[in-house]
Amino acid sequence: MTPLPPLAWESEAQRRRYAAGLAAVEERLAAVAAAAGGVVAAAAGATLSAGGKRLRPLLTLLCARRDRPLPDEVLAAAAAVELLHMATLVHDDVLDHAVLRRGRPTVAAEHGPQTAVSVGNFLLASAFSTLARVGDAAAVSLLSATAVALSEGEVLQRAAAHDAGLSFSEYERRCERKTADLFATACRLGASLSGNPAAAAPLAEFGRLLGLAFQVFDDILDVEGDEALTGKQAGTDVRDGTITLPLIFALEERPGLRARLSTPRPDRAAVAEVLAAVAATGALRRARAVAMGYIEAAQARLAACPDTVERDLLAQVALQVVRRYS
């Protein structure tokens, strides 16, 4: 069971509504895995039950009309966005040769890369089968466009590896595809599938901005490298040559870093040196300011929403994203 984040609820009924909603999403995720055959069920089930923040499904639920019960369509969409997210994690772990995720062995480590690619495909296909059952062609179109963007974002990132000349706008474009589009889709589906079309556009924009902030904070953490907090090894971006916002800012202050970032396969010591050099500049502070700017812009979007929207809870979730990362 995924615990709700600590939010200031208006009422116990409100808390129960979203606790029950997330529990129903968990059940759907478990059912997807259980419907599969032996190894797929085991691998997908372990991946899904390993938990995670379930931030994207929570956004979908919170973007549904607050003055009506949560409809089945919204629960299905919430499960679908999480399945798409999990698919990317399983594939990422194959390609990064990652052994652990959230303290458990990755599918790739436990079942081999072949099975992990297939399990990722299973989760991706299950996202569509879960959403298709809703019978809303526009929703499926949106999810598929998001999945297309996700894969493009991954390719953009790899194509730009070790390109120390990456601009801020190129970075932002990649973050949109890799992360923010799925946040936007999670929010938009909550609104549109609960009969709140007027809220769909502002909530999608809220999600996009929140997703951008989320990605920038993630990239900051990879430099600051508190592994206890992130569960990931610090410096993976530097090691992989992924040029992120902190690195872009650090390069402005210290152009001498360029040569180091352009070198493929730096060793541990070289990575640590780059991280220390970046931290010694104003780059992390500036990156944090950019992320906070996205958060503020996201909050401003909520003001444009009708009062059928959980504006207060969504604003709180946006602050949670900040709090986790600062």
Place this chain on the structure above:
Amino acid sequence: MTPLPPLAWESEAQRRRYAAGLAAVEERLAAVAAAAGGVVAAAAGATLSAGGKRLRPLLTLLCARRDRPLPDEVLAAAAAVELLHMATLVHDDVLDHAVLRRGRPTVAAEHGPQTAVSVGNFLLASAFSTLARVGDAAAVSLLSATAVALSEGEVLQRAAAHDAGLSFSEYERRCERKTADLFATACRLGASLSGNPAAAAPLAEFGRLLGLAFQVFDDILDVEGDEALTGKQAGTDVRDGTITLPLIFALEERPGLRARLSTPRPDRAAVAEVLAAVAATGALRRARAVAMGYIEAAQARLAACPDTVERDLLAQVALQVVRRYS
């Protein structure tokens, strides 16, 4: 441009109808790749333009009502099934470390495994975005169920590697998921999206049986190993421990082969020895008889179809599948 297979057309108009249909499908495939960013467009475009038989899209077109023009929905479905098929090929090449496919470098060889996994995901997501535009939720449900089955079939195959005790029915179940379900979907979508619901079930069954035959012939070829015909290295199944129908039959005659097939990572000489031993039994003849049985059953299904169906052309395509492999 993909040439039509050499069929005995009723008329030049009939030939032109399907030539134009396949050309329209090619345009859609090219448009999918072109809509993507730089590396994705290049990699996906190269994959799609490398051609192949386009057997699945042809089936979709041939399963549309013959007494009406080919509707846009059918062209979209034909492109979607090919995109799903291509996605599996791109992923397979990553996992098999394949360097060439159809005489061209694979995406994995040219752009690295990371990019290839993402390009496969792009093609998979594009299959759904292409079909979702049709606005038929049942069609999307069917395609997603097929994609789920495909990934399950791949996992089943890997989980059963080197399991020399694999039964015929387990083998058949795997072939359904890996191959035949997509053939069935290609056919069913042609019927249902052209307003021929009465033909959907028999044509889906025709497709399923044709797909089973296709897979058995493919597995026979991997033992016979005419690389000039297949474009693939012979003996890959034996090398990977994939127990196929010829091996199941050979094991019945020569149980002594079991130990060899159960050994992981056989060397070249060991693979060649197994292939020779299998060919010396009646296994290939028996496997061919099973495949022919599927073809005959598929043909029988056509008889159950209304005369709005291209029964004669579909029967010819079924024979092409045989001819290519015997």
